[in-house]
Amino acid sequence: MTQAAIELAGLKKRFGDNEIIRGVDLAVREHERHALIGPNGAGKSTLFHLISGLYTPSAGDILLNGRSIGGLPPHLITRRGLSRSFQITTIFPRLSVQENLRIAAMSKHGRRYALFSLARNAKEVNRDTDQLMELVRLSHVRDKFAGDLTYSEQRALEIGMAMGPGADVILLDEPMAGMSREETHYMIDLIRNVTVGKTLLVVEHDMEVVFSLCDRISVLVYGELIATGRPDDIRSNARVQEAYLGEVVA
Template structure:
């Protein structure tokens, strides 16, 4: 039986008088692919900000592997095993694919660029970069400027940079946004492959992607979890259909 690797207990977040997250309780099982869905304005990105440390909760508890992380700095949370990829591609466009991955790996090794000790000669760093290039299927593009990659390749690169810290939990925020169907199909298979040995929590609007990728789904509506269950559970939940999915997805 899977244990819970990420737990939110009565988590709330307000900005002034505006209550965005209203007492969320969520348990993410170790090794599962868990999707969070909901209409625009439901609070999905705010929830990710809380889990990854960009925001501190107004109240409630967030735990990673039973260790409280609510309110910790993003860098601290990352070192504890949680990494996040954002909605907007976050790569250095003028640097090559390899150089982007090298910078991410350097952070993982606690290294900084030193003019007198060329990082390119660091064997451990290079081995990690090579591993990531293969994992995200960009070995053939290692010398290409990141800005010259197509959109799905840029997202693949960003996922590779997220994997550099060897996280136990990965948060992906709308990774399919703006992709063609061919790019979506490619990225779904990539995500399945790279998250085989870790836990995935994903926010995604494409319901075909959600139902094909997720082991379990949580529906967030107006800052509250309306339902959590398997894709079959969520498809058949009348409350979810009324609040979000609509009859056409059933």
């Protein structure tokens, strides 16, 4: 049986008297592409913040490759092999594409920097930066300011920055938001390529993206998981249709 890369066990999150995440149990398998879907206000972003360390669980635990990360700060979770993007693009607009990706690549080598290894690590960072640019198909705009890129190029850059630390588990929060149909198709292909051999957990509202990209799908409604399964199973699930998909899958 495939090992779980991310495992949520009885996970809860409260803000005052409001329980936003209500005892979620979920296993995201190693090397799979897994989508988290649900209506607005379902708690998807809260769940992402819990997994990536921005929020501390009120109860339950989060395991990354079998080790507890519940309550750890984001930088320690990144060191353990998990990285994420956000709904709002978080690039450095007045730095070039190369400089943005170099910052991301440096984090992979940061703990190894010392006086006598700077030159060697600089070569490794340069190599990783070039590989990231190639991976997200931005080599042709390497010297362009990130703020001057097209919207889809900025999203590709952000994915590259999420990949920079060398994480094996990637969380992407609505990577297709605001894109045209042509841009969306391009980004589906890019994400499929950059996540080969990695584990992907993605929040996405575009059902075409979810059904074409992901191996399994989990449906979150009012802080509770109501279903997890392969795309065809989710598409035909009467409870999911009633709670969320409706006419989308008709």
